[in-house]
Amino acid sequence: MKINVRRMQTADVPSVVRIDRMSMTVPWPARVYEREVTTAHTRAWVAEAGAEVIGMLVLWIIVDEAHIATVAVHPQYRRRGVSEALVRTALQEAANEGAVTALLEVRAGNIAAQNLYRKIGFEAVGRRRGYYKDNGEDAILMTLEHLSIETLAHASA
Numbered sequence: 001m002k003i004n005v006r007r008m009q010t011a012d013v014p015s016v017v018r019i020d021r022m023s024m025t026v027p028w029p030a031r032v033y034e035r036e037v038t039t040a041h042t043r044a045w046v047a048e049a050g051a052e053v054i055g056m057l058v059l060w061i062i063v064d065e066a067h068i069a070t071v072a073v074h075p076q077y078r079r080r081g082v083s084e085a086l087v088r089t090a091l092q093e094a095a096n097e098g099a100v101t102a103l104l105e106v107r108a109g110n111i112a113a114q115n116l117y118r119k120i121g122f123e124a125v126g127r128r129r130g131y132y133k134d135n136g137e138d139a140i141l142m143t144l145e146h147l148s149i150e151t152l153a154h155a156s157a
């Protein structure tokens with residue numbers, strides 16, 4: 001399967017929202033994605049197979065820090081490297097723009113996502129107790145230091 005990763009556009013929002021609803025406990029409304037696409041510090045990405053949007057990622061650049069806000073892949077297309085391609089592309093582009101570190105919060109029970117981030121080089125550095133308001137679940141805080149070296153090294157491997 002050939003995967004193409006490109007920046008999200010407003011026209012992608014309906015597909016992105018469908019994937020989000022199939023993937024997240026608390027999905028974001030369409031208007032949030034519509035706003036993110038045009039927000040200055042946001043870099044929103046989609047993965048497509050042919051003409052179909054099958055995954056998405058939203059990253060915020062805050063000074064020299066890249067914060068992964070959300071990432072999800074259509075259930076039918078999981079375990080084929082789609083999220084890995086999204087995360088690597090987004091981080092590489094963030095590094096090209098001057099981001100030095102990356103961070104994210106992930107649900108303590110979301111082992112698939114934690115494995116994904118570990119594979120890319122993130123390490124768990126903390127726990128935010130009761131961070132998720134819907135069920136009181138803890139967040140694991142993960143960071144990737146030295147973004148440019150790490151990410152570019154892996155991306156060219």
Ligand SMILES: CC(C)(COP(=O)(O)OP(=O)(O)OC[C@H]1O[C@@H](n2cnc3c(N)ncnc32)[C@H](O)[C@@H]1OP(=O)(O)O)[C@@H](O)C(=O)NCCC(=O)NCCS
Binds near residue numbers: 024072113
């Ligand atoms: C987490 C998620 C984004 C992974 O997407 P994906 O495209 O299937 O992941 P990839 O195929 O790129 O897998 C990359 C690595 O992640 C890990 N991983 C992915 N899915 C996994 C699973 N179900 N169980 C264990 N590890 C998993 C593995 O380390 C995998 O590498 P490997 O295939 O070499 O073992 C996807 O399962 C998803 O959309 N889940 C719901 C939304 C979510 O939890 N988002 C993250 C929190 S914001």
